[in-house]
Amino acid sequence: MSSQRPARLEARIDLGAIRANIGRMRDVAGSADVMAVVKADAYGHGMVECARAAVAAGATWLGVALPEEALALRAAGLTERMLTWLHAPGDPFADLVAADVDVSVSGLWALREVTEAVRALGRPARIQLKVDTGLGRNGAQPADWPLLVEDALKAQEDGLISITGVWSHFACADEPHHPSVASQLAAFREALAHAENAGVRPEVRHLANSPGALLVPDCQFDLIRSGLATYGVSPSPEEGSAADFGLRPAMTLVGRLALVKQVPKGHGVSYGHTYHTRRPTRLGLVPAGYADGIPRAASGRGPVSVDGVCHTVAGRVAMDQFVIDLGGQEAGVGDEVVLFGPGDRGEPTAQDWADAVGTIAYEIVTRIGPRVPRVYLNRS
Known part of the structure; x- marks a missing residue:
């Protein structure tokens, strides 16, 4: 497609x-x-x-x-x-x-x-x-x-x-x-x-x-x-990375910021307010959640990249969305958020997500749900 x-x-x-x-x-x-x-x-x-x-x-x-x-x-x-x-x-x-x-x-x-x-x-x-x-x-x-x-x-x-x-x-x-x-x-x-x-x-x-x-x-x-x-995912990360085995990850999971807003210090974020902002900051809303296969266990842990800058999920992952604390980064609605990819541009990998939530990379890629479109590159 x-x-x-x-x-x-x-x-x-x-x-x-x-x-x-x-x-x-x-x-x-x-x-x-x-x-x-x-x-x-x-x-x-x-x-x-x-x-x-x-x-x-x-x-x-x-x-x-x-x-x-x-x-x-x-x-x-x-x-x-x-x-x-x-x-x-x-x-x-x-x-x-x-x-x-x-x-x-x-x-x-x-x-x-x-x-x-x-x-x-x-x-x-x-x-x-x-x-x-x-x-x-x-x-x-x-x-x-x-x-x-x-x-x-x-x-x-x-x-x-x-x-x-x-x-x-x-x-x-x-x-x-x-x-x-x-x-x-x-x-x-x-x-x-x-x-x-x-x-x-x-x-x-x-x-x-x-x-x-x-x-x-x-x-x-x-x-x-x-x-x-x-x-292209390492089947034994303890023995070597994908690159060590001569493999290249095939999936890059990319979202887009649906909202960016300024909030004050101490603002609660997402269900349960498990995260509060430590300073006046900008929050970015990523329209992806556990209904898409994003682990709820990644709440406060999952790594993402915005224009090469790494962030961590702020607060709880919800069914359809999660939030990142952008800090002082200049980012706007529609900007890409890379959840994971091959890692050669500094973005997180599926293995990074697995490490963050205490599972295996098999589960990270396999759980991405059917409502997430697959876009195929390099068909020939």
Whole structure:
């Protein structure tokens, strides 16, 4: 989409950065392929546009959590290999099979629902078997793995499915020296060996997410899943910044001052008057709030930049707006307020916001809501 007039708040998405980040992850992957993970509206960046940019840069797979996301990508004309992995009973497995989407299977119930859909549809499914190597979320426990593999092979022999992948997910790849990392890698190799000895011949074997690919040697296998790295945010700020990893943040969140006014010393600001002006000053109203994804926890903490001058949210973030104390800065209605961006012009970054409110940068970018327009830059 393009901006016809100045918006009160907009997320500017640099598709050139998306392409460059995928290029960087291709270098990291070596001989392995790259899956661009575009779930959750591409971590808030816009799923379809980012998927197209990632594919243009050489991503050969797309990854999503929900069936609806995969089907939306197919409806938008994305034809690349695609994996969806978070399912509940009754999900539209027949639609996924018809759309040629790989379906992750972590338990016998899912295998059963997929094969029932296949019988109704008359077309075999592509499935990937997921093993829980220690994360404790999705995936078959090692004790249940042999039976899942056995039943999947039977379904494959009956022509109902094709087992296209074996995979798992790290718990602590952003802490590369955590003991669970080596333990999970060993558990994955063991589960993979069992499946292959039983007769599974997967097209792809994959374990590495963004931090795994960047920080854990020998975990690339046939495919890496580039999630947060696709969007240029460090997946492990304790180990390095985005620049340290050769990544560039793609999202710049920009608002505009909706009001600037002079107030006296001691003036209360926003709900609860948790902030009072310390001197006669100018307040600037930013029309962005927690309904847009600005964390309420950023009250009195969130950093912003106005014409290169840094300020902090004054008082509480409200549903639709927050205030900054401009002090003596000459700023006027309509001037840009940068909430976060790449940081190379001195503006705050998503990581700065995460640090300010005690969360992770994943949440900062992903929570930017649908009423904030995405404006795409560098389409080609």
